[in-house]
Amino acid sequence: MKFLAKVWVIVVKDVAAELHTREMVSAMLVFAVLSLLIFSLALDLRGAVAPGVLWATVAFAGTLGLSRSLAREQQSGCIDGLLLAPVDRSAIFFGKALGNLIFMAVVEIVLLPLFSALFDVALLRPGVLLVVALGTLGYAAVGTLLASIAVNTRAREVMLPVLLLPLAIPLLIAAVQATGGLVEGASLGEVGGWLRLLVIYDLVVVAVAMLTYDYVVEE
Amino acid sequence: MGKKRDTLGLVLVLASAAALMVALGMVFLYAPREATMGDVQRIFYFHVASAWVGFFAFFVTFLAGIGYLARGERRWDILALSSVEVGLTFIAMTVITGSLWARPVWGTYWTWEPRLTISAVQLLIYVAYGMLRASVESPERRARFAAVYGIVAFVTVPLSWFAIRWWRTIHPDIMTGGEGMAFTPKMGYTLLVSLVAFTLLYATLLRQRIRLERAADVLTRLRLRAQNIAK
Numbered sequence: 269m270k271f272l273a274k275v276w277v278i279v280v281k282d283v284a285a286e287l288h289t290r291e292m293v294s295a296m297l298v299f300a301v302l303s304l305l306i307f308s309l310a311l312d313l314r315g316a317v318a319p320g321v322l323w324a325t326v327a328f329a330g331t332l333g334l335s336r337s338l339a340r341e342q343q344s345g346c347i348d349g350l351l352l353a354p355v356d357r358s359a360i361f362f363g364k365a366l367g368n369l370i371f372m373a374v375v376e377i378v379l380l381p382l383f384s385a386l387f388d389v390a391l392l393r394p395g396v397l398l399v400v401a402l403g404t405l406g407y408a409a410v411g412t413l414l415a416s417i418a419v420n421t422r423a424r425e426v427m428l429p430v431l432l433l434p435l436a437i438p439l440l441i442a443a444v445q446a447t448g449g450l451v452e453g454a455s456l457g458e459v460g461g462w463l464r465l466l467v468i469y470d471l472v473v474v475a476v477a478m479l480t481y482d483y484v485v486e487e
Numbered sequence: 488m489g490k491k492r493d494t495l496g497l498v499l500v501l502a503s504a505a506a507l508m509v510a511l512g513m514v515f516l517y518a519p520r521e522a523t524m525g526d527v528q529r530i531f532y533f534h535v536a537s538a539w540v541g542f543f544a545f546f547v548t549f550l551a552g553i554g555y556l557a558r559g560e561r562r563w564d565i566l567a568l569s570s571v572e573v574g575l576t577f578i579a580m581t582v583i584t585g586s587l588w589a590r591p592v593w594g595t596y597w598t599w600e601p602r603l604t605i606s607a608v609q610l611l612i613y614v615a616y617g618m619l620r621a622s623v624e625s626p627e628r629r630a631r632f633a634a635v636y637g638i639v640a641f642v643t644v645p646l647s648w649f650a651i652r653w654w655r656t657i658h659p660d661i662m663t664g665g666e667g668m669a670f671t672p673k674m675g676y677t678l679l680v681s682l683v684a685f686t687l688l689y690a691t692l693l694r695q696r697i698r699l700e701r702a703a704d705v706l707t708r709l710r711l712r713a714q715n716i717a718k
Contacts, residue, residue, distance in 0.1 A: 414636075417619070422624065434608060435639065
């Protein structure tokens with residue numbers, strides 16, 4: 269319980285900081301809508317490509333928010349304070365990852381109805397929301413770990429997508445396939461394999477991040 | 488510092504040279520001509536061998552990453568870095584030989600066939616690994632970040648493999664003709680010898696790459712000393 273309380277304090281801090289400036293979520297949202305526009309100009313958008321476009325948009329907007337979230341810690345020197353605080357490093361990881369998950373979820377709450385309307389596909393149903401939740405969880409977890417690395421490199425923001433996207437391939441394939449299946453009317457059981465893959469991916473990356481985060485933020 | 492003869496290195500060079508000659512001979516003279524694909528199928532032995540070595544090299548990097556995080560010794564970092572570089576060469580070879588084979592057999596240089604795709608994914612991951620190393624100034628921090636990336640990257644590879652495989656099976660690909668190869672025992676032996684030869688070649692190259700990195704370390708230390716004396 270004490271551990272969860274510490275995680276929660278970090279999440280509250282991040283949300284409070286974001287509520288002050290609103291720079292991260294608004295940048296992600298505008299970027300997401302813009303990429304949606306670019307996709308619709310570049311492709312002949314019909315229902316069938318909607319899941320792919322949705323996840324590409326979420327992935328790209330996600331990297332934007334993730335690098336900003338960690339860069340902000342670095343610039344404000346807040347990360348030093350966090351590291352000095354008597355909390356477990358894995359609590360810092362979970363706090364940051366949960367914060368990033370919340371920011372991505374806010375963007376998705378706007379994005380999903382917009383997609384449903386523009387593509388004429390029914391994305392607002394429990395099955396799809398479950399897939400979106402599982403996919404976003406894994407992306408935020410592995411993204412937080414890699415963004416903590418990328419922010420300490422010379423290339424900074426450029427480094428994150430290069431590191432993150434190849435590792436997110438299984439997640440993105442599973443999420444796109446599951447979303448596509450559900451949109452075409454498959455039941456949750458029929459896309460069960462993809463859901464299991466998403467759950468396994470989430471568990472594996474959270475476990476690895478928990479074990480290695482110590483070495484990433486070490487001074 | 489006297490010159491030390493690298494006996495192990497020398498033995499590896501000779502052994503892998505011999506094994507490669509034998510493998511080459513078997514691929515062209517011993518293995519039978521495949522019934523439907525013809526001679527182009529012979530590329531398969533080295534293609535599979537290099538794919539295996541690539542995957543194995545990244546597994547070594549994964550283990551070396553764990554070793555580095557546990558011990559913090561430079562030699563684990565050298566091993567991880569050397570294995571990635573050698574592995575990248577072999578994975579690049581896998582992708583290239585795969586494309587060359589796919590052209591006459593499937594009629595195209597590239598198809599999103601699971602095995603080709605996973606090789607391309609690994610290529611991208613470990614190119615990113617190299618870019619990460621190049622982008623971190625402090626050697627200690629570079630080693631730590633690379634170790635973490637080497638670990639998290641490697642655990643996603645099997646997941647990628649499953650994802651790509653299911654994805655292509657659920658949407659059947661008309662060009663998946665690779666399964667129907669007529670496989671004879673002679674082909675099996677040839678493949679086995681190719682695998683051994685390429686693994687030896689990997690060990691040889693790894694050994695030399697590790698020595699190169701050590702020599703670079705010695706050079707850096709000598710430079711620092713020379714600078715101090717000059718002052």
